[in-house]
Amino acid sequence: MITTSLQLAQEELGTRGLQEWIVNNMVPLLLLTVAxxxxxxxxxxxxxxxxxxxxxxxxxxxxxxxxAVTGSGVGIGKWIASLFSG
Known part of the structure; x- marks a missing residue:
C-alpha cells in the first residue's frame, strides 16, 4: 500500500512513540549502567x-x-497546594 502525502498530513503527530521507546529502552540501559x-x-x-x-x-x-512518565505530578502538585491553601 502506498501512503500519499495527504494521508500523512491527516495523521496526528506526537511524541508518544519516542516516549515509549525511551521508557522501554533507555531507562533499563541507564539503570544497568548505574548498577x-x-x-x-x-x-x-x-x-x-x-x-x-x-x-x-x-x-x-x-x-x-x-x-514524569506517568503524569501523576499534576495530582501531587495539587495535593501539596491544597495543604497550604486550607
Whole structure:
C-alpha cells in the first residue's frame, strides 16, 4: 500500500512513540549502567556506605522519572497546594 502525502498530513503527530521507546529502552540501559558503576566503584574498595549514598540518589532520580512518565505530578502538585491553601 502506498501512503500519499495527504494521508500523512491527516495523521496526528506526537511524541508518544519516542516516549515509549525511551521508557522501554533507555531507562533499563541507564539503570544497568548505574548498577555496574556502583558495584565497580564502591564495591571494589569496600565502600559500602558510599554505595548506599549514591543508591539513594538513584532512587530519587527514579522517582522523578516515574512522576514524569506517568503524569501523576499534576495530582501531587495539587495535593501539596491544597495543604497550604486550607
Amino acid at each position: 555496574i558503576l556502583l558495584l565497580w566503584l564502591g564495591g571494589g574498595r569496600g565502600d559500602n556506605a558510599g554505595v548506599m549514598r549514591r543508591l539513594g540518589g538513584v532512587f530519587v532520580a527514579l522517582a522523578i522519572i516515574g512522576l
